[in-house]
Structures are given as structure tokens and as C-alpha cells.
Amino acid sequence: MHSSLVRFCCVAAFTFLSSCDKPAEAPKIKLGFIALTDCAPLVIAQEKGYFVKHGLPNVEVVKQASWASTRDNLELGGERGGIDGADILTPMIYQLNEGIGTKDGKAVPMQLLARLDLDAQSISASDKVPGMTPTNAAPLRGKMAKVAMTYPGGTHDLWIRYWLASNGLDPDKDVSLMVVPPPQMVANMKVGNLDALCVGEPWGQQLIDQHLGYTVATSQDIWKDHPEKSLGLRKDWVDAHPVEILELLEAVMEAQIWADKPENKVELAQILSNRNWIGTPAADLLPRLKGDVDYGDGRPGHSNDPMKFWQDHASFPYKSHDTWFLAEMRRWGYFPKGVDYDKVVASVNRSDLWRKAAAEIGHGSDAPATDSRGVETFFDGVKFDPTNPEAYLASLKIKHLVK
Numbered sequence: 001m002h003s004s005l006v007r008f009c010c011v012a013a014f015t016f017l018s019s020c021d022k023p024a025e026a027p028k029i030k031l032g033f034i035a036l037t038d039c040a041p042l043v044i045a046q047e048k049g050y051f052v053k054h055g056l057p058n059v060e061v062v063k064q065a066s067w068a069s070t071r072d073n074l075e076l077g078g079e080r081g082g083i084d085g086a087d088i089l090t091p092m093i094y095q096l097n098e099g100i101g102t103k104d105g106k107a108v109p110m111q112l113l114a115r116l117d118l119d120a121q122s123i124s125a126s127d128k129v130p131g132m133t134p135t136n137a138a139p140l141r142g143k144m145a146k147v148a149m150t151y152p153g154g155t156h157d158l159w160i161r162y163w164l165a166s167n168g169l170d171p172d173k174d175v176s177l178m179v180v181p182p183p184q185m186v187a188n189m190k191v192g193n194l195d196a197l198c199v200g201e202p203w204g205q206q207l208i209d210q211h212l213g214y215t216v217a218t219s220q221d222i223w224k225d226h227p228e229k230s231l232g233l234r235k236d237w238v239d240a241h242p243v244e245i246l247e248l249l250e251a252v253m254e255a256q257i258w259a260d261k262p263e264n265k266v267e268l269a270q271i272l273s274n275r276n277w278i279g280t281p282a283a284d285l286l287p288r289l290k291g292d293v294d295y296g297d298g299r300p301g302h303s304n305d306p307m308k309f310w311q312d313h314a315s316f317p318y319k320s321h322d323t324w325f326l327a328e329m330r331r332w333g334y335f336p337k338g339v340d341y342d343k344v345v346a347s348v349n350r351s352d353l354w355r356k357a358a359a360e361i362g363h364g365s366d367a368p369a370t371d372s373r374g375v376e377t378f379f380d381g382v383k384f385d386p387t388n389p390e391a392y393l394a395s396l397k398i399k400h401l402v403k
Helices: 002-021 037-047 067-076 090-098 155-166 182-190 203-209 235-240 242-260 262-272 282-290 319-331 341-348 351-360 389-395
Strands: 029-033 059-063 085-089 110-115 121-126 145-149 175-179 196-200 213-218 229-234
Touching: 029 037, 029 067, 037 059, 037 085, 037 229, 037 242, 037 262, 037 282, 067 085, 067 090, 085 090, 090 110, 090 155, 090 229, 090 319, 090 341, 110 235, 110 242, 110 341, 110 351, 121 155, 121 203, 145 155, 155 175, 155 196, 155 319, 182 196, 182 203, 196 203, 203 213, 203 282, 229 235, 229 242, 235 242, 242 262, 242 351, 262 282, 319 341, 319 389
Parallel strands: 029 059, 029 085, 145 175, 145 196
Antiparallel strands: 085 229, 110 229, 121 196, 121 213
């Protein structure tokens, strides 16, 4: 009996020591994306091996059918069959965090880790509604035109609302505003369901390529170098993985740097055209990745105006930009009166982690000096001062604030 006990203790000790020597398995993480060009950083991090390079071999990048399904899957979380994070409309991160649009109004604490891109969305119209420009929406007036965006309170909703309001149209009274998932926009325009829409690329370019419509305005025509999608993760995942979240950021940053290089644009378009990712011809993707904008209606286009992934601080999550998103959501009744802008942004935006990760990959000097880009000016001359968002709202004529 004594020898058996000794043998048992030896085996147990060996097993314990062996398990101590074995490195911990890298955590699994599921990241969602929508078939839009903005997904490039996550796609390239996967395709080019940046996730593996930074110690994350168990990252799964999962296509979502719509922004609503992205929201629902973030509510579930990866451990319950959903997703842990996503390439996501920036305002959605704050909506989830505040329980706006979620099941039973339950908050899903979120963290915003990085901006994924600047610019390169489009406001487009059917060829049957010609003549519109950034400063002319008159053809939509008086007909309750059918206008699509991708998610209530999302970036595309906010861009088209801003454009309509700046041209004297109330988006809640003068048009019929509806939700259509990005990959379904072109098909809906083709069968005559839509007069105008706002969506990310490549769908604006595809409308032109299929001779169905034209670009009224690019989003950078509305606000030059504006923030777009962000990398958002559930806060519980971030808190549980303090090392891995930096590794994730490092991988995504390296992918953004790669995607921003002009010599990589052709390959980037080819990769994104794969059916596992966006699934459109590379010819629909390449022009606006390179910055070549053809409006498709005879107006002079322009070049050297690309979707930005890294240059001009494209990846840095400016807190001042998040303040604008909160203010604009409040403008249209999505956010309540009395929102504490600074408190909400500080609880979600993790620019501190961005700075740490950038330093780890040797790009600490690419970080801006502060978390604010200062006063922003829009195409209609309106200015937004992030230190006084309520003054900005007071200056706007068309709005629907919650009283």
C-alpha cells in the first residue's frame, strides 16, 4: 500500500509539473464583419497572418448578414454562439453600451479599441432621380422618396440625415427613410424599391458599374477625413484578456498599415473580392480603394481620395469624434437629454490601449498629441466644437431632440 501511495504521488507531481511547463492555450475570439470595404483590416490581419504573428491563432472572422444581426450576436457573446467583437458602425458601440436598440433595453458594456478607416462611403441615387449634388436634394422634395440607410443611428443613417437636413429636408418627415442591409442595396435599387441610399463601398461603385445610379456625394464631400467603422469588443472579453487585447490591436494595426500602402491596393481588392469576404468583382473595389472617384453622372470626378486605414491618424480613436456621434444621435432622438458626453466616451473609448499597442509595434510616434482633433467643419460651413456639443445642437435648424 505504501508503494502504491508513493507511485500515485509521483504521477500526480509529474502531471502537475508537466502542466506548469505547458504554455496556456491562446483564447478563442470571434470577430464579426459586414461585406463592406471597411472590413479590410480584419480580413488582412487574417489573410496575412498578423493575428498568428501576434500570438492569436484562434481568431475567427465571421461574416454577418446585417448590422442588426451583428448587434444580436454581440449581445450573445462568443461563448453563447455569438461574437466577441466586430468591425462595427461606431455609433452602434455606444448604443449597445447604453442599451439602445438591444433586447429589453439591456446594456452590453463595450470597448472601442481603434478606428478602422476614414471616409469612402457614398450617398447615391437612382438614375431615375437625376441632378442631385452635395448641395442639391431638390429632386427628392415633395414626393416622400424612398431612401435607404443601413442601421438606425449608424454612420450611414447619420450621413444621409446630415445631407438631407443641410439641404432643407427633414429626414423624418420629408422622405421615407428605411433600413436595408449593405449587400442588398444594389438589388433593391435595381428593382425600383429605392430612390436614394447611403452605404459603404463597394456598393456605391457597383451601382455605377451596373448603370443603375450615380454618386450624389461621397461621405468625405460631407466631412473630410471623417471617422467611420471601429473595432469594438465586449468589455467582458477585454477585461478577461488584458494581454491578448493588446496583441489583437497590434495585429489589426499592422494590417491597417499594410492596407494603406498604394502598392498593395490591387492585391487588397483581389483578396476582398473573395466570396468568403465581400464577394464582388475586384473592379468594383479597386477604384475607391485607390481614391479614384467617378460620380457616374458626368460631373468631374477626382483622384487621390482613398479610404484611409492608417495615414492621417486614421486608426486612432479620437474621443472628440465619438462626442460628435453621441451629439448627432441625440439630434435625431436616439440618445436622451442629459447625456454626459465626457463620462460615456471615457467609459468606452480606449485610446490608452491604442497608444500602448502602437508603441509595441514601433509606431508610438504615429499617435496624435491629444485625444481631440479639435473643431470640425462640415461641407455646409457648420462647425462642431467637441467641448460644447449642446451648442452645436442648438445651432441646427432641423433636429428631433428628446425633450
